[in-house]
Amino acid sequence: MPDTMLRALKPTSAEEVQAIVAEAGAGARRLAVTGGGTKRSVGSMEPVDAVLSTARLDRIVDYSPEELTLTCEPGVRIEDLERLTAAKGQMLAFEPPRWTRLLASRGEPTLGGVLSANLSGPRRIRAGAARDHFLGFEAVSGRGEMFKAGGRVVKNVTGYDLMKLLAGSWGTLAVLTQVTVKVLPAPRTETTLLLFGLPDVRASEAMTVALNGPFEVSGAAHLPSFAARARPLKAEMAVTALRLEGFDASVAARAEALSAVLKGFGRIEMLDAGHSRDFWTQVREVEAIASDPRPLWRLSLPPAQGWRGPHGLPGDALYDWGGGLVWLATEEPPAKVHAVARELGGHALGLRGHEAFGPRYGALAALQARVKAAFDPLGVLNPGRMEATS
Numbered sequence: 001m002p003d004t005m006l007r008a009l010k011p012t013s014a015e016e017v018q019a020i021v022a023e024a025g026a027g028a029r030r031l032a033v034t035g036g037g038t039k040r041s042v043g044s045m046e047p048v049d050a051v052l053s054t055a056r057l058d059r060i061v062d063y064s065p066e067e068l069t070l071t072c073e074p075g076v077r078i079e080d081l082e083r084l085t086a087a088k089g090q091m092l093a094f095e096p097p098r099w100t101r102l103l104a105s106r107g108e109p110t111l112g113g114v115l116s117a118n119l120s121g122p123r124r125i126r127a128g129a130a131r132d133h134f135l136g137f138e139a140v141s142g143r144g145e146m147f148k149a150g151g152r153v154v155k156n157v158t159g160y161d162l163m164k165l166l167a168g169s170w171g172t173l174a175v176l177t178q179v180t181v182k183v184l185p186a187p188r189t190e191t192t193l194l195l196f197g198l199p200d201v202r203a204s205e206a207m208t209v210a211l212n213g214p215f216e217v218s219g220a221a222h223l224p225s226f227a228a229r230a231r232p233l234k235a236e237m238a239v240t241a242l243r244l245e246g247f248d249a250s251v252a253a254r255a256e257a258l259s260a261v262l263k264g265f266g267r268i269e270m271l272d273a274g275h276s277r278d279f280w281t282q283v284r285e286v287e288a289i290a291s292d293p294r295p296l297w298r299l300s301l302p303p304a305q306g307w308r309g310p311h312g313l314p315g316d317a318l319y320d321w322g323g324g325l326v327w328l329a330t331e332e333p334p335a336k337v338h339a340v341a342r343e344l345g346g347h348a349l350g351l352r353g354h355e356a357f358g359p360r361y362g363a364l365a366a367l368q369a370r371v372k373a374a375f376d377p378l379g380v381l382n383p384g385r386m387e388a389t390s
Contacts, residue, residue: 022144035113074112095121142376219243295353
């Protein structure tokens with residue numbers, strides 16, 4: 001049943017969330033858990049009885065710029081958090097993507113949703129994934145029990161690291177009611193070095209050289225010609241891009257040194273800070289493929305092997321994370337896409353047009369089942385969302 005026809009439950013406190021989940025469990029009812037609703041199309045779901053939205057859990061609880069921590073409820077919008085931190089010269093360093101155009105969604109991404117899906121932008125290669133900035137939380141499990149983990153400080157090493165378990169669980173284990181994340185100082189400036197006309201294999205080599213050197217590269221992407229034609233570059237050939245961020249003098253010095261190391265790869269141009277920001281927004285939001293009608297896959301692969309994925313799967317691809325993230329538009333069958341990703345040591349997520357999550361096998365399938373049973377034994381929360389139907 002479409003969400004628009006289901007009863008929408010919008011709690012305003014953790015206690016209300018607990019009551020809703022406990023009541024659902026007692027009545028053998030099941031809930032779709034959502035934040036801003038922007039990722040609802042990712043992953044199929046078994047029939048549910050109501051939608052539990054965290055949209056009204058939208059308070060900033062504590063922001064301590066000097067401690068580099070921010071605590072808020074999960075329904076706070078990413079846009080509002082970025083505006084708040086920018087006013088203090090700080091940022092969400094994992095560069096959370098929106099994907100609103102990519103997924104044709106109308107809502108606004110929230111912090112809880114981004115953490116639950118463990119979504120990170122181009123800076124992941126330098127700053128880490130969303131889960132690496134997830135310091136603590138309070139939540140309600142599928143059992144209807146309140147629990148918490150982590151804390152409000154950066155140095156927190158006690159107990160189980162449940163943050164990394166909930167990050168990427170897509171709302172199938174618990175409903176977040178409060179989260180704490182690490183923030184970092186925003187760079188003073190940035191520039192992007194561009195290499196032109198490199199084939200995928202050669203581009204992978206250039207990105208590897210840059211990432212293995214002392215240049216502190218914070219973005220490494222390769223856009224084949226079809227993608228490079230988009231704004232703001234409007235290039236006529238493939239483009240390989242490397243971002244440097246920091247203080248002006250440092251960025252200038254590293255750009256000069258990196259240019260010298262990469263001179264064997266051909267002509268190099270540089271984007272100023274403004275055009276660099278526009279370019280990496282395009283990469284983050286996958287704008288080059290956003291309107292492509294073909295099924296869209298997100299392949300997570302070992303960076304040195306990234307180019308091999310699309311070469312075994314006909315279609316159009318672009319590369320982020322130094323080749324470790326491949327966006328692929330292809331008509332190939334899902335079984336083949338998953339098989340190629342596994343053969344290369346990675347995995348595939350279907351963002352559009354196919355089942356999102358591939359089948360689990362052996363020990364991994366057993367572990368996933370045990371974790372689900374521990375947190376949500378009755379299958380109340382997002383039932384079936386991370387389970388392949390075939």
